[in-house]
Amino acid sequence: MGRKKIAILYGGRSVEHGVSINSARNIAQFIDKKLFEPILIGITEGGTWYLTKEVSSKIKRGDKVTLQLSAEKPVFQAGKKKFTPDIIFPVLHGTDGEDGSIQGLIKAMGIPMVGTGVLGSSMSMSKLVTKKLLKEAGLPVADFSYCYYRDRKKLKFETIEKELGLPFMVKSASLGSSVGVSKVKSASDFKKAIDEGFRYDDCVLFEKYIQGREVECAVLGNTPAKASLPGEIIISKKYEFYTFDAKYVDGEAVTIQVPAKLNASISKTIRELSVQAYQALYCEDFARVDLFLANDGKVYVNEINTIPGFTNSSMFPMMWKERGISFTDLITKLVELAEARFASTQRADRGYSSSLKY
Numbered sequence: 001m002g003r004k005k006i007a008i009l010y011g012g013r014s015v016e017h018g019v020s021i022n023s024a025r026n027i028a029q030f031i032d033k034k035l036f037e038p039i040l041i042g043i044t045e046g047g048t049w050y051l052t053k054e055v056s057s058k059i060k061r062g063d064k065v066t067l068q069l070s071a072e073k074p075v076f077q078a079g080k081k082k083f084t085p086d087i088i089f090p091v092l093h094g095t096d097g098e099d100g101s102i103q104g105l106i107k108a109m110g111i112p113m114v115g116t117g118v119l120g121s122s123m124s125m126s127k128l129v130t131k132k133l134l135k136e137a138g139l140p141v142a143d144f145s146y147c148y149y150r151d152r153k154k155l156k157f158e159t160i161e162k163e164l165g166l167p168f169m170v171k172s173a174s175l176g177s178s179v180g181v182s183k184v185k186s187a188s189d190f191k192k193a194i195d196e197g198f199r200y201d202d203c204v205l206f207e208k209y210i211q212g213r214e215v216e217c218a219v220l221g222n223t224p225a226k227a228s229l230p231g232e233i234i235i236s237k238k239y240e241f242y243t244f245d246a247k248y249v250d251g252e253a254v255t256i257q258v259p260a261k262l263n264a265s266i267s268k269t270i271r272e273l274s275v276q277a278y279q280a281l282y283c284e285d286f287a288r289v290d291l292f293l294a295n296d297g298k299v300y301v302n303e304i305n306t307i308p309g310f311t312n313s314s315m316f317p318m319m320w321k322e323r324g325i326s327f328t329d330l331i332t333k334l335v336e337l338a339e340a341r342f343a344s345t346q347r348a349d350r351g352y353s354s355s356l357k358y
């Protein structure tokens with residue numbers, strides 16, 4: 001058997017475009033070239049697909065990709081090159097790439113895909129649906145409320161303050177990388193936070209502020225899914241919370257502790273909650289579950305990232321490295337999981353024979 005053609009999608013029409021490029025650059029570098037032939041497909045911020053020679057921000061230097069849609073044999077073409085990937089790995093963060101949109105396109109092409117499918121992706125992308133489902137599954141989440149853009153005029157600082165106390169968090173409901181997220185400490189912060197939240201989304205979420213530590217767990221596998229030991233993000237006092245700049249721009253902003261210094265019983269609780277959250281949101285193959293460990297010892301699930309970062313400072317690969325799985329082996333494992341899952345979905349009958357005339 002020759003090497004498997006794996007299409008790595010990167011960039012994307014998302015505020016996390018640049019983060020995706022940094023993630024995909026690492027995947028392209030570390031993927032086992034004995035097993036896989038990486039095909040690098042960059043998606044511009046405008047949403048146009050190009051076949052590129054390397055993962056870079058200069059996506060337009062590549063050849064535009066056209067696609068013959070078919071669930072039997074979809075054919076990609078770029079310049080003179082024609083190909084059908086054996087598997088697709090969307091290394092995309094945020095809108096389109098992590099929210100089920102591209103997952104739907106890949107599903108319709110009948111190509112195996114690494115990661116969570118349409119349903120789990122779209123549910124996990126929405127912080128509101130995530131919170132509702134986690135709560136319904138009996139998992140601990142911070143108290144929350146929300147408002148749609150059409151109702152914004154009814155919003156009052158006093159109402160939210162009464163409901164959630166101070167400070168509280170305001171978030172765009174379906175973004176990532178802390179874009180559209182603010183901490184409101186007093187009435188004077190409110191308007192700016194709301195404007196920022198609605199700038200990127202039609203729905204804004206309000207959350208009780210959890211004072212404590214930020215911990216994350218990497219989950220891998222289907223049935224069963226396994227959680228790594230938790231890691232911790234220790235954020236410099238310079239920042240009010242884990243902002244975009246603290247995440248990606250300021251190299252000094254955080255200290256990453258893998259594994260986190262936790263007592264055994266809290267660590268166990270975090271790992272169990274992470275797997276339960278992963279299952280409650282229909283996640284597949286892998287995800288990173290982010291939680292808070294409050295100062296009173298209570299653990300809250302914050303969110304699930306179905307395509308966590310693979311950048312140099314990303315926790316997901318780091319947490320598995322700590323468990324003895326190298327970056328290269330992790331990618332191979334993800335592909336194996338995706339292939340096994342895809343094979344199992346081929347069992348169900350798609351047709352239904354009846355006497356219906358059409």
Ligand SMILES: Nc1ncnc2c1ncn2[C@@H]1O[C@H](COP(=O)(O)OP(=O)(O)O)[C@@H](O)[C@H]1O
Nearest residue numbers: 142169175176177178179207208209210241242
């Ligand atoms: N309820 C909360 N209590 C305390 N801090 C929070 C809360 N929600 C979010 N934060 C802070 O804001 C950051 C970004 O929020 P998060 O919900 O994780 O959005 P994103 O998807 O953009 O990462 C978190 O990492 C944390 O620092």
Ligand SMILES: [Mg+2]
Nearest residue numbers: 177178290303
């Ligand atoms: Mg987060």
